[in-house]
Amino acid sequence: MPRSRRDVPNDPDRKIRILDATLEVIVEHGVHRTTHRRIAARAQVPLGSVTYHFTNLDDVLARAFARLMERMSAQYREHMENASSRAEAEAAVVDLICGPTYASPTYMSKEQMLLLFEMYTYARHNVAVADLTRTWLYTSRESLALHFAPNTAKALDVLIEGWPIQATFERTPPERELVAAAVHAISAAMETREAETNDPKGTNSPA
Amino acid sequence: MPRSRRDVPNDPDRKIRILDATLEVIVEHGVHRTTHRRIAARAQVPLGSVTYHFTNLDDVLARAFARLMERMSAQYREHMENASSRAEAEAAVVDLICGPTYASPTYMSKEQMLLLFEMYTYARHNVAVADLTRTWLYTSRESLALHFAPNTAKALDVLIEGWPIQATFERTPPERELVAAAVHAISAAMETREAETNDPKGTNSPA
DNA sequence: ATTGAGAGTGTACAAACGTACGCACTTTGT
């Protein structure tokens, strides 16, 4: 009578697959209804495997979100690094909000945006995830700061996070032109403001 | 031996008190951990009272959020109606984002903002709440449209929803000046853009 | 070839959950 663990080789990637499965479950059901058993089913591993690798459910969620943040931070940075002028940087921001054009290989998928909102909500109840979220916000702002002054970056980041939320509930996707206008308005007006504030006599060297 | 229902008069406001208690539970624990029993404890009513007045838990949540939306829509509108010039309207928007100044009696509390985010997340899994959220977005934009052109209102609404999210994770509250600059940038730049787009020959009558 | 450390599994269980329902009681219309 075969008891268990028959012909099952060790599987070093299992932890990671469980985390990916967790993210998939969150996309489908929400943190709200993410359970050990649903994760296990999705990752095609037995229940005991999830409890073996992680101390508890909050731990699974926190590490899954940490993995998401690694991926998204890298994408975000790469996306902004590809821009080589102010105009391109603005276009890159529009891409982050509206999704990709032909020319932009890296962008935030709709699923990633949904996961982000799940994380923001969950962060209120899990300090590890709250710290993670704070770090994410700072990191993404740093990527924006490759092209924009700090306060401009802050305001643009608000658009990047806020617009997709609204878009989720619209029947139609956000209009590219409108988004571009808002991005440009902030970029243009606030950047000059910051230059004046930081250097009212105009003695700073241009970047 | 007293069985039950002794000296307990009918209580017509009970439904409403349960809904208010539900919102309080969501603030404290998140939708994530909102249960019949926690709601009942908070409202100081027996468990059976919650299941009597509502068909199931999703129903309780949906109606609680509906109640929240009624309150917030009214506040939002009242707040915007109090402004009587473009400059005052911009200041009102800043108030919505940063919290009240001395002069502004109506504003969105921090708790209400948290509830809003919980609702956005939950809406993905409950069609009734999704509809509710869509209605909320349109209504709040209409309030903004008292002072701004439609597309300007859209962009400003993104700031109003997006900035508080970021603020939740900052150690310090958003700087009023910075918010005001962003609001003004969008208000000024986009409003002229819309005028040009809708009326390139300048034949429209001023409001 | 042996062995110790650790990976992976299945089963079990108490706690908490959503929901149903019968009975006790109040209110209202007559």
Next chain:
DNA sequence: ACAAAGTGCGTACGTTTGTACACTCTCAAT
């Protein structure tokens, strides 16, 4: 005064949940 209609409550039940744990087996070092 009284019955019908509806409100309120306690209890109970079947599920699902998170977590613990004894166990089987693999792997790498010796």
